[in-house]
Amino acid sequence: MPIFCYPYYPCEPCGLEFDTPSEHEDHLAESPHHHYCKPCRLEFASDGAKQAHLMNSKHHHSDVYCAPCRTLYTQPNNLIMHLRSSIHTPKNVRCPHEACGKVFVSTSALIAHFEASTCRSGVELEDVDHYFAYHCDSQQLFVRKELIYPQRRWQITGHHDGPFECPICHKMFNYAGQIRHHLNSPKHKNHGHKPYVCPSQRCGQAKFYSLSSLLLHRETGDCDMGHRYEFPKILRKLYGIIQQL
Known part of the structure; x- marks a missing residue:
């Protein structure tokens, strides 16, 4: 019986072998032991060299790279969402209820605070x-x-173990608290x-x-x-x- 020798893609520094080039490349991009630029398929000797490349290379436009966080995103919208997060956006939208006073990065975050029943006003x-x-x-x-x-008011008995089935979408949950949260979500x-x-x-x-x-x-x-x-x-x-x- 013939023995076939399949190609493999080794990473000698890590002592690992991969079956496909894409698996090997994913390893280089995700491993903290490598400084790899996936779009350019280049590996650098240090993180500083990689960051200098990201900031100066024509392949990395400002619409996908956050220089302060040194993070490269795959889509411009991902960078937009990141820049609008609390990491870069000041929290200057204050909850109007006197007993609460929490601050948020946006109006949508404030309204989500009300909807999640986390405001001391008791609003839900x-x-x-x-x-x-x-x-x-x-x-x-x-x-x-x-x-x-x-x-709708659902009667969910919490004195026994799951699974619990959602009567609307039939999704299964292990705990009573999980299905209560699910049934009270905006979708249902x-x-x-x-x-x-x-x-x-x-x-x-x-x-x-x-x-x-x-x-x-x-x-x-x-x-x-x-x-x-x-x-x-x-x-x-x-x-x-x-x-x-």
């Missing part, structure tokens, strides 16, 4: 939907009131509808499960900012309601 996801749809956005510029429903509220809408034609009037998702879309997308002056006014109404809780 269902409250945000109700206040915004029925007391703030009276013209329904950003929300469809008819798609806002009272939250309002009977599965997406009541929030971006008025921009550029995105085809994209729809969202939650107000924070709509805000994040408008903060990070390239949509024309329809009703750009009305939205802050509507949000101030929401803040006013939460201030009084």
Whole structure:
């Protein structure tokens, strides 16, 4: 019987062998023992040499490389999200509730704070939907009131071990707390509808499960900012309601 000798791709410094060139290259790019530039397929003697290359090479444009963090991203949008994170963006959006006072990097992060029930006001996801749809956005510029429903109340017994099955999407969970969190998520509220809408034609009037998702879309997308002056006014109404809780 003939014995076939298959090619292999060794990494001598690490004492490893790989079956394919791509596996070998992934190792070079991900290993802390190598200083490898994957787009250029070049390995450098030190991290400093690699960073100098990243900052000066024409192959690495400013739309994918964060010089302060010395991090190269595969997509420009990944860099945008990174630059808008708390690492680079000051936290200057303060929670309006006096007992809370937490600060956030963006309006969408503040609204997500309300929706996650982490505000000391006691406001939660269902409250945000109700206040915004029925007391703030009276013209329904950003929300469809008819798609806002009272939250379903699920009876989940937590005195026995899982698995627990979601009655809506049939996803399985090991613990009662996991399925409670899942059932209270934006995707499973309002009977599965997406009541929030971006008025921009550029995105085809994209729809969202939650107000924070709509805000994040408008903060990070390239949509024309329809009703750009009305939205802050509507949000101030929401803040006013939460201030009084």
